[in-house]
Amino acid sequence: MGKLVAETMEIGLIITAIVVIVFDVTMWCYTSTIRGYQFTTFVGARIGDILGMFVLYSMPVIVLTIIATAYLAIKQQYPSDLRASWFRRFCRLLWTRPLVVNEFLGVLNGFDLLVILSTIFVVLWMVLNELLPQLRSLHGNPMAGLLKWKPIGVVLGRVAVLPISLLLIPVSRSSPILRAIDIPFEQAVKYHIWLGHLTMAMLLGHVSIFIGIFAYKHHMVKLVTWPPTGVSYLAGLIAFVAGSLMWITALPLIRRRFFNAFYYTHQLYILFFAFLVYHVGVTTAGYYIGGVFLYLLDRFFRVHQSRKKMLISSAKILSNDVVELKIPKLPSMEHSALSFIFINIPSISPLEWHPFSVASSPLDETAITLYVKPFGITSWTQHLHTLVTRSTKKNGSGCPFAQKFSMEGPYGHESNFFLRYKTLLLVAGGIGITPFLAMISDILHRYEAAHTYLPQHVHFTWIVPTSADLHILQQLAPTSIFPQLQSSNLTIVVDVYVTRDNAIRPEFEPSLSVARNSADVEPSLVETMSIRHNLHMACLILGTVLISITLFAILQHHALKRQKNGFGEKIPSWIQASLFFCSLAIGIGGMGGFLITCWSKTFRYKRNSSASVVSNETEFQLQENVLYQPHQFPGCDDLELGARTLCHQSYTTLRKGRPILSEVLDAVLERYTNENVGVLASGPESLQRDVANMCRNHSSNNYATAQILNYHSVSFRL
Known part of the structure; x- marks a missing residue:
């Protein structure tokens, strides 16, 4: 009976995950249309612009993570029969049948091609839906040759948010999503590489166009300005420089010869995402913050896991x-x-x-x-x-x-x-x-x-x-x-x-x-917390997300909406972004640290309880086998x-x-x-x-x- 209930729950979770994925893809395609813009504006007017963007674009990734964690917990309790059904055998063919093999792309299976083609389709859909109407409006304008470049630069920057939202998911080593579809971290890295190339190529076009426009209009001083509200070009330039350094050192020719330079330069991701928020504002950050949040939580978990020194x-x-x-x-x-x-x-x-x-x-x-x-x-x-x-x-x-x-x-x-x-x-x-x-x-x-x-x-x-x-x-x-x-x-x-x-x-x-x-x-026995403790992982994700959202909502409504500075204007956007970072830090570091501490104490209690019942014979075998030469x-x-x-x-x-x-x-x-x-x-x-x-x-x-x-x-x- 328990096995039947577990299989029913698995099917329900899979269907729910498919619905969430379809909703997420639909929203990204829909947002580039006029009706999509009206819909997001309507949602923002009801629950707030920042929360609206987060719910529509970042929350699906977090919900999908929770679903994956629940699925893994059921699979762990009730392992499936190795004799899989025809549907699972068909799905496995997507992972195990090489379709493209060459030196440039490596080995691509059906799932890899599905990821590549779907990403390219959504990106092209968004670019064409946003760009073509603007270019048509410039038809017949004598200055169209110059004016066409600005909407192209704007669209490249707006659409680059899509690969940015997915960029860090493949390199989250404890990602329940990757574990649920059984794609290990070392194989998911290639998705991060592809998304990184796509992101930086679009940002390169975005930055180059605006630098060219500023140079043509003799407004280069804008690149080093940081206005209290609106777009900060200086913050965007800093983010682009940090991203470019990571991009250049990640090229195979440099990465394999100077791996340490690649590794240390990649720690600039903190500057990249921080100044990206300062550049576009917290509202636009709601498009991609879900994947970033899960990665930061993964890093925090790994730091806590690796604190113990072993022998x-x-x-x-x-x-x-x-x-x-x-x-x-x-x-x-x-x-x-x-x-x-x-x-x-x-x-x-x-x-x-x-x-x-x-x-x-x-x-x-x-x-x-x-x-x-x-x-x-x-x-x-x-x-x-x-x-x-x-x-x-x-x-x-x-x-x-x-x-x-x-x-x-x-x-x-x-x-x-x-x-x-x-x-x-x-x-x-x-x-x-x-x-x-x-x-x-x-x-x-x-x-x-x-x-x-x-x-x-x-x-x-x-x-x-x-x-x-x-x-x-x-x-x-x-x-x-x-x-x-x-x-x-x-x-x-x-x-x-x-x-x-x-x-x-x-x-x-x-x-x-x-x-x-x-x-x-005995003192050197490995006793680290495992990502396979799925219920603990689900509580960690839910707890940190809820605390971060709640804390920022309090700051948003009681500080940003009501407080005015001496000129009767809203608090500058850089302060709003800084409060947003504080909310993330308290949610991940504070609530996450509390939950991981409770998790760790529970783990140690169970370990000590199990260790107390180990027989002397087992202990002797352990020592002999460990030191066997x-x-x-x-x-x-x-x-x-x-x-x-x-x-x-x-x-x-x-x-x-x-x-x-x-x-x-x-x-x-x-x-x-x-x-x-x-x-x-x-x-x-x-x-x-x-x-x-x-x-x-x-x-x-x-x-x-x-x-x-x-x-x-x-x-x-x-």
Whole structure:
């Protein structure tokens, strides 16, 4: 009965979300028409201009967020069957069928094209509806050549509000909207990039036209004026300069060579949005403040989450210089197998945060494992490698590994979508193996727990430069997780292609490792609040929104509407904007801080209650597993566990050169016919494009067949 009610509520929430989306799109299209302008004026006259714009344009985004949070809470309580209905299978095709593959756009699926085309349609609709009537009114005017430019500049500025309203939603890491449709942050970043280019291109045209008009009329002094009321050109110019710096440093050529410059420059978003409000006024800010508010709340939550300093329990350097980090965690910590976390180590850099894929299963109740490949001589990852190397030398004298760090996350896919495929084809390059280790480990744990509807065939193709990279495979022993693997219906096949040296199974050197004493493990257990606490997240969003609106409404009605200055005029618009910022700060910082504090205390109480009932045997296993270090021996067998690691020849075949992906795919499809195959790629962008192109060509050539290739990218790359 509960399952039926949950499914009914899910359908109701989905229908409500569709209605809200249709209403929001309709309002954006309608606002550019004469009747739309009359309607917004009518609403503003009834409830106030500022509140009217907020309700019509920003509130739908917040309502959609609350709906998504409720949907996630139901899905968390009543997980859906992996055997999806035809409607869900059709929706998944939008996400998993590559339609466009090229170097400029990357890999685009049906959902990506839907987002691009719908955004372009609404923008063009708004531009044409606002611009054409004004241009017709200038027809026959001898000064039309000059006068035409001003309405074009005005329209570009007005329509730019649409992409601005959506700009920060894709980069809100805890966004319930993205989690509800299972688009992780690392894949949603591309929407932010596209919207950023569109926004700055329109603002560039807007600013250029007005600077040209002012220069022609010799009114350049207006650019540095800030009138008490009306439009402040100086504020707009400051916002544009801040946006331009972010835009330039975000270009791929600059971002990849000078990432720190890109990262620090992007903190100017505060100036951009603040002076944008000073430029256009609080009323116009009602068009886009919803997405900005949710992003600021996300940042506040992340700051609170990352305040706690934790300790890395152990670190190890493998033969290929990859650094393995183990972070102890509580069994109650929830994340998916394809999760990633951001970590900051103050001893390396107090400001730099770096994302790393989790290489361990969420069913591993003892620790989170990360693998870090050092790149560059002066990079953050190289500094981490140096830090661990120095610690291993000191460890001989009894010095513990006591590096403190902060963590954000875990983020990533909301669901373990790979479990719905009977056959998995995994293709990785280099350190891109990390998420696939977590996947294989998770599948093994689920087989051991006797779960149903699990993958039966895992074919893993890994491309590495040297055979020393195989040392990572030695860290996973399948039969130590699932002892009945050989007699089960699960098969794991690993093909390793070595591109530089000879494909000879190496004798690995002993790992350089350093670990904390087992008595010190308990204080460092990860105990961060999770974005998966959906009801708490809903209360946080609702509480902060209501307090911010209420506080500003009080200021608006009792201060701005009634108070007059000495000249009998309204209070200047910059004061109104400043009071608006104060309302947001108190709503997010005050009410948000109060709710998060209550949330944190509740979390600690539940953690302490659950910790008090843990048996001594479980505690002993936790400490032993956290500090476990596999030993090297011929054949890659593990003497401690008495089990073969994934590096063993019974799982892994070494090959020389690069694979021909089409032949790899044909071999898998020939062996496992009439099955939907999940194809996952992790590694360099060129590798992902090759795999996506392979899936697209197969789908195009075999459209009528029952066998479908479902492509997924699991790489994180800014």
